[in-house]
Amino acid sequence: MELSRREIALLRSLSTRTGRKKSGCCRCEGIRAVRELFANYPERVCFIAIREDLGIVPDYPEELQRIVPVKLFSELSDTVSSQGIIAAACIPDNASGKIIGDFVVALDQLGDPGNFGTIARSLRAAGQKELWYTKGSIDPWGDKAIRSGMGVQFGLNMRRFDSLEQLTSSGTSLGIKNVFIADPHHGENCFNCPDLFDHSIIVIGGEPNGVMGWCPDARKVIIPMPGRYESINAAQAATVLIFESVRRKMI
DSSP states (O other): OBOOHHHHHHHHHTTSHHHHHHHTEEEEESHHHHHHHHHHOGGGEEEEEEETTTOOOTTSOGGGEEEEOHHHHHHHOSSSSOOSEEEEEEOOOOOOSSOOSSEEEEEESOOOHHHHHHHHHHHHHTTOOEEEEETTSOOTTSHHHHHHHTTGGGGSEEEEESSHHHHHHHHHHTTOOEEEEEOSSSSEETTTOTTTTSSEEEEEEBTTTBOOSOOTTOEEEEOOOTTOOSOOOHHHHHHHHHHHHHHHHHO
């Protein structure tokens, strides 16, 4: 089946935040990202655009597949060297209700899609679910963020807040006891802070300014760096902190 005009218009609109907000859909481009999406959340897939030189892909139901001429696909793709597959998918609602898992990772005005994707994958790999973010952060449903996260955000409890103050207040109402801010210079040692993962929110800031939101009751936590390096990037820091929770469970 070929793409309809309406489907072509939809895919084009999804390259913008406004288009995604209006339609409630996003684009998921790339072989691995689409495979992850369909394997775990097939009900969210609206249709899959496939470049005509690939033909019908046996991994997906034929009724979902739309064969697209090479030139048109190139116009629709957001990548320089496309893998030839784009899925249009329904964006999950902002998560609500009780917190699932041991702790929350919160992103405050983190704007880099590569960092976002690494953090999302690390959280999923560690068996945790809650990834919250403030206004000013990267849109998790943008093309670059989805490619970076390999579509893993579809399986996380994503919650958006207008400010860090609102985020932490909501956490408190849901049973959060502690708020920690990752800081490159001062704070408690993350490897021996006993309540770091005890009903806590761990806030990761963007680069280069770190956490920007107002959070007066937060405690600072550091990753010790014997090499006396100034800092590591947000994704590296978040991954170290997330997997410290795994290490503690294995002791």
